[in-house]
Amino acid sequence: MNTTTGAMNSSAFSPAHHAPRLLSGWCSTGATATLVEHLRRYGPPALGTRTSPMSVVEAVEAAGLTGRGGAGFPTGRKLRAVAERGGRAVVVVNAMESEPASLKDEFLLTVAPHLVLDGAVLAATVVGADIVHVCLPRTRAVQFGQLRAALDERRSARLDPVRLRLHALPHTYVSSESTSLVRWLNGGPARPQGSPPRTHERGVARRPTLVSNTETFAHLALIARYGADWFRQAGTPDEPGTLLVTVSGAVAAPGVLETAFGTPLDVILDRAGGRTESLQALLLGGLGGTWLPAEHLRVPLARRELAPLGAAPGAGVLVALPRAACGLSETARMLAYLAADGAGQCGPCRFGLPAVAEDFAALAAGRSDPDRLSRLRRRVGLLPDRGACRHPDGAARLAASALRAFADDIDHHLTQGACAAAHRPPRIPVPPAVPPETWR
Amino acid sequence: MTPATPVTSAKTLRIDRIACTGQGLCGELLPELIDLDEWGYPIVKDRAVPDHLRAHARRAAAACPLLALHLDAGRT
Numbered sequence A: 001m002n003t004t005t006g007a008m009n010s011s012a013f014s015p016a017h018h019a020p021r022l023l024s025g026w027c028s029t030g031a032t033a034t035l036v037e038h039l040r041r042y043g044p045p046a047l048g049t050r051t052s053p054m055s056v057v058e059a060v061e062a063a064g065l066t067g068r069g070g071a072g073f074p075t076g077r078k079l080r081a082v083a084e085r086g087g088r089a090v091v092v093v094n095a096m097e098s099e100p101a102s103l104k105d106e107f108l109l110t111v112a113p114h115l116v117l118d119g120a121v122l123a124a125t126v127v128g129a130d131i132v133h134v135c136l137p138r139t140r141a142v143q144f145g146q147l148r149a150a151l152d153e154r155r156s157a158r159l160d161p162v163r164l165r166l167h168a169l170p171h172t173y174v175s176s177e178s179t180s181l182v183r184w185l186n187g188g189p190a191r192p193q194g195s196p197p198r199t200h201e202r203g204v205a206r207r208p209t210l211v212s213n214t215e216t217f218a219h220l221a222l223i224a225r226y227g228a229d230w231f232r233q234a235g236t237p238d239e240p241g242t243l244l245v246t247v248s249g250a251v252a253a254p255g256v257l258e259t260a261f262g263t264p265l266d267v268i269l270d271r272a273g274g275r276t277e278s279l280q281a282l283l284l285g286g287l288g289g290t291w292l293p294a295e296h297l298r299v300p301l302a303r304r305e306l307a308p309l310g311a312a313p314g315a316g317v318l319v320a321l322p323r324a325a326c327g328l329s330e331t332a333r334m335l336a337y338l339a340a341d342g343a344g345q346c347g348p349c350r351f352g353l354p355a356v357a358e359d360f361a362a363l364a365a366g367r368s369d370p371d372r373l374s375r376l377r378r379r380v381g382l383l384p385d386r387g388a389c390r391h392p393d394g395a396a397r398l399a400a401s402a403l404r405a406f407a408d409d410i411d412h413h414l415t416q417g418a419c420a421a422a423h424r425p426p427r428i429p430v431p432p433a434v435p436p437e438t439w440r
Numbered sequence B: 001m002t003p004a005t006p007v008t009s010a011k012t013l014r015i016d017r018i019a020c021t022g023q024g025l026c027g028e029l030l031p032e033l034i035d036l037d038e039w040g041y042p043i044v045k046d047r048a049v050p051d052h053l054r055a056h057a058r059r060a061a062a063a064c065p066l067l068a069l070h071l072d073a074g075r076t
């Protein structure tokens, strides 16, 4: 997989302000930065330079940093909520990246592990935690080894005032839910837990717990070093800063790149080498995301502009679907996987989602009729807001957006059977639709 | 919750979706606020419990065999 380093919205941005962000320059080699290299690039961690933990929270709030795991919750508010609980807290780095089309957390941890760890340690000192848990999927054994080496480097340099622990968790679609991590760290299965209690009140070891995405911690480390104004030089006033995106599908150079919020989607595709075929749609946000018909490709990657289209920047996943593919068949495979990989704890996941996946498969195969289609629509409408976590909501978003984006194909499939494209091999890789082997 | 909370304060429905096994009793006891899907799992039409339904709602919560239906204080 090729990796391009995004120039950050160069128009909005004078060269004097080119302090390094997440992926600037050196990462094109894909090599891991050692601790010495890391400190040479970014300077020392900002622990001593900010006067108090709360000044870090204020800087993060002023920067307007939001979580980069998909939900986009304001990071400053989360830090403050945990810090204000008082008592010994816990910090968890969520590197589970369960979205199959996302590679950005893995990539970031490979090239800049110390940036992520700096941010996590800093967050720990801010919220009063004495331990940082780093949660990786068990499938990423090489990454586990690299991170262990990075932790050894930090230990010999006596860099961190808190303990850092690595964990390898079972890799399922819902094991990246923050409550799954908490449950697993407490000795249970890596399955979502309903709230209350909320994680920031009572999480790991019943202590106030901050769980954030890998990339979020790296931004935090940079804000602590360079300040909120610097961070806001990229992005939009509503959504400042840059984010990592993973581009795949019909582009010449699929991979991870860094871009400013507000960058038009077609510019991002161009940075990923440009389209290799004419496109019919873009899947934004991954399997729990939204299909955008190709006529919307000039829309900026920003919450406000995407909201009317039912989409959001999410965790920065862009999948380009060529015209030659069948969007209905691709969606049917995704839904089958999401149905099989749900935790099977709640009604919508046990019955609703598998039923939706089955109806959709029939539609894709040309075995549906108008009655079955209206049943499908009704069942999709009943998925959101009825599980202990947002898994059914994501699947419903995908299904509903497919019904909108591929409306012409649906007519064709209903009246004349499956189109020719439905019989060609699938274009978007989706894991097999089998239930997880283990939750522990 | 503060001790000053009046006994007549607003209530909202909350379902523990993991505990719920979808036997649908709540939908039978409180059809004004709870529908059932085709598998018997609750669809909450309105989380806010109006005053005149409070006794019904309390009865439904007590009747849930899995203790999955809760009446929380306050409107959220």
Ligand code: SF4
Pocket: A174, A191, A192, A193, A342, A343, A344, A345, A346, A349, A350, A386, A387, A388, A389, A390, A391, A392, B017
């Ligand atoms: S909604 Fe699905 S994935 Fe989420 S907790 Fe319930 S069963 Fe598990």
Ligand code: SF4
Pocket: B015, B019, B020, B021, B022, B023, B024, B025, B026, B027, B040, B041, B042, B063, B064, B065, B066, B067, B068, B069
């Ligand atoms: S009565 Fe309880 S277990 Fe039965 S459907 Fe309602 S909430 Fe679920």
